[in-house]
Amino acid sequence: xxxxxKKIILEVKKGNQEAFSELMDIYKxxxxxxxxxxLGNVHEAQDVSQEAFLRAFMNIDxxxxxxxxxxxxxxxxxxxAIDRLRKKKPNFHLEDQVAGTEDLTYYSQFSSDxxxxxxxxxxxxxxxxxxxxxxxxxxxxxxxxxxxxxxxxSLKEIGEILNxxxxxxxxxxxxxxxxxxxxxRHS
Amino acid sequence: xxxxxENIVLIHKYLDNEMTLLEIKQFQQHINKCSDCExxxxxxxxxxxxxxxxxxxxxxxxxxxxxxxxxxxxxASQKWKHRLRKHPFMITAATFFLVFIISLSSAxxxxxxxxxxxxxxxFIVDEQRGVVVIPEGEHISGDLIVRNxxxxxxxxVTGSITxxxxxxxxxxxxxxxxxxxxxxxxxxxxxxETKAFLSEVVAFMSTENEENEENN
Numbered sequence: 001x002x003x004x005x006k007k008i009i010l011e012v013k014k015g016n017q018e019a020f021s022e023l024m025d026i027y028k029x030x031x032x033x034x035x036x037x038x039l040g041n042v043h044e045a046q047d048v049s050q051e052a053f054l055r056a057f058m059n060i061d062x063x064x065x066x067x068x069x070x071x072x073x074x075x076x077x078x079x080x081a082i083d084r085l086r087k088k089k090p091n092f093h094l095e096d097q098v099a100g101t102e103d104l105t106y107y108s109q110f111s112s113d114x115x116x117x118x119x120x121x122x123x124x125x126x127x128x129x130x131x132x133x134x135x136x137x138x139x140x141x142x143x144x145x146x147x148x149x150x151x152x153x154s155l156k157e158i159g160e161i162l163n164x165x166x167x168x169x170x171x172x173x174x175x176x177x178x179x180x181x182x183x184x185r186h187s
Numbered sequence: 188x189x190x191x192x193e194n195i196v197l198i199h200k201y202l203d204n205e206m207t208l209l210e211i212k213q214f215q216q217h218i219n220k221c222s223d224c225e226x227x228x229x230x231x232x233x234x235x236x237x238x239x240x241x242x243x244x245x246x247x248x249x250x251x252x253x254x255x256x257x258x259x260x261x262x263a264s265q266k267w268k269h270r271l272r273k274h275p276f277m278i279t280a281a282t283f284f285l286v287f288i289i290s291l292s293s294a295x296x297x298x299x300x301x302x303x304x305x306x307x308x309x310f311i312v313d314e315q316r317g318v319v320v321i322p323e324g325e326h327i328s329g330d331l332i333v334r335n336x337x338x339x340x341x342x343x344v345t346g347s348i349t350x351x352x353x354x355x356x357x358x359x360x361x362x363x364x365x366x367x368x369x370x371x372x373x374x375x376x377x378x379x380e381t382k383a384f385l386s387e388v389v390a391f392m393s394t395e396n397e398e399n400e401e402n403n
Contacts, residue, residue, distance in 0.1 A: 017258055024251045032246035046247055053254045130241045149238040174199045177231060184237055185230040 005069055012060050020057055027070065028053070030151065031077045037146045038081035039088075040135040048084050052077040074151075074161045078143050085139050133183055141176030148173055190223045198228050202235070291377050306331035306346075317353075330365065351376065 005026065011019035031052055036045035055076050056063075063072050134142060147158045155173075159166045194217070200206055201214055218225050302312055304319055308327030311320040317336045321327060325342035334351045340363065347365030348355060355367055370376050 017255070020258070021251050021255050024254060028246040028250050029243065032250070033244050036244050037241070045244075046250070049246065050250070050254050050257070054257055057254075057258055126240070127242055130237060134238070134241070145238065149235065150241055150243075170203070173203075174196075177199070177202075177234060178195075180238065181227075181230045181234045184234050 006065060009060070009063070009065060009069060012057070013063075024053055027073055030070070031073060034074060034146060034151060035077055035081045037131065037134055037150055038078065038139070038142060039084060040131055044084060048080050049077060052080050055080070068157070068160075071157055071160045074147070075163070078147075078161060082139055082143065133180060136183060137176055137179055141172050141179060144169055144172040145176040145180070190221050194221075194224050195227070198224065198231065201228070202231060288377075291380055302336035303334040304331070304336075305333075308344075312336075318356075349379075351379075 005023070008019050008023050008026075012023060028049070032045060032049045035049045035052070036042065039045050039048065052073070056073055059076075063069070134145065137145060143162060144158060147153045147161060148155075153161070155166050155169050158164075159169045162169065164172075197210075197214055197217075201211070206214060218228060302314060302317060302319060304310065304312060306327065307329050308331075309322070309325050310327065311322060313320055318339050319333050319336055320339045321342040321344065323341040327342065327344045328346065330346040330348070331338075331344060332349045332351070333353060335353065336350075337353045338348065338350055338355045340348075340355065343363075345364045347368065348363055349368045349370065351370045354369060368379075370379050
């Protein structure tokens with residue numbers, strides 16, 4: 001494992017909170033990205049990824065420094081995301097009103113200080129569309145697909161994160177890939 | 188759709204780079220003949236490309252602060268512990284300073300309570316009263332240092348008088364041509380010692396320089 005990361009973790013284990021913020025700066029984007037792709041919603045993504053870091057801090061003593069930290073952390077994050085999906089009420093949409101506001105939709109939650117050029121709009125729509133397609137996958141395929149194609153992790157690592165044998169990971173990726181293919185082939 | 192279920196499995200195996208060279212060769216031969224399988228493979232490749240094109244979203248800017256704010260509060264003593272561990276020179280400096288203070292304040296009292304006088308000339312040490320007396324008509328040229336006692340000046344002193352842990356008593360001010368200094372507080376004492384030490388160092392270094400110059 002990265003020596004710098006290991007050093008920081010040893011500091012955190014000694015009870016140094018400030019070191020934990022360094023650890024967060026290294027991993028926050030990855031954790032947030034995985035969780036966002038799992039949940040498809042910025043608010044829940046922020047909520048769940050914060051929760052993931054809090055749990056990681058609370059349970060840092062149970063982390064074995066001989067193993068890869070990112071695997072351990074991603075496991076906490078994906079478990080929390082899957083829990084959230086189980087409890088989740090029916091999907092809501094970006095066009096929905098934010099609770100307790102007059103005419104604020106979830107679109108306005110995206111920061112956009114300037115007018116987006118057309119190609120950026122197209123790109124953004126493309127991103128939205130990819131996310132929507134990922135959201136259509138059953139969660140167990142979704143997590144495997146995200147870890148493989150968006151995080152570029154090996155099957156072995158994915159297996160460790162999801163606590164599954166490699167053969168099962170492979171099957172889930174194959175099935176997820178087939179499901180996506182059926183939806184995307186006509187685009 | 189691929190021609191058979193077995194071939195779908197093969198396509199995935201091919202995509203996962205898990206085929207031997209022989210298997211790849213056989214698979215490619217089949218693809219060349221079977222348009223269904225070829226189409227299926229193309230669609231899966233496109234699917235992979237689209238999925239991978241999803242950009243990486245970044246955590247919100249205040250993410251770290253938010254989480255740090257939610258962590259259980261640490262007791263202040265622990266924060267200090269970490270700060271000290273991070274800056275070991277603080278301990279070194281503090282320890283050094285402590286040792287410095289202790290050694291000097293123990294030296295403040297001097298060795299026992301005997302009166303010590305440094306200087307040339309005729310004076311009387313009255314140990315019972317704890318007073319150094321410079322009798323009338325006596326003349327002391329040079330500086331005088333009295334430790335652990337008062338000084339009574341009736342005669343004349345051409346030089347400075349320093350009284351450590353004591354007081355000076357005299358008939359009139361113009362009997363002493365130099366300065367009179369009384370040191371009764373530890374802080375004064377420290378200042379005096381430091382000054383004396385530094386002037387010694389300076390003197391030592393300047394004599395050394397002179398010696399060097401002479402040697403040259």
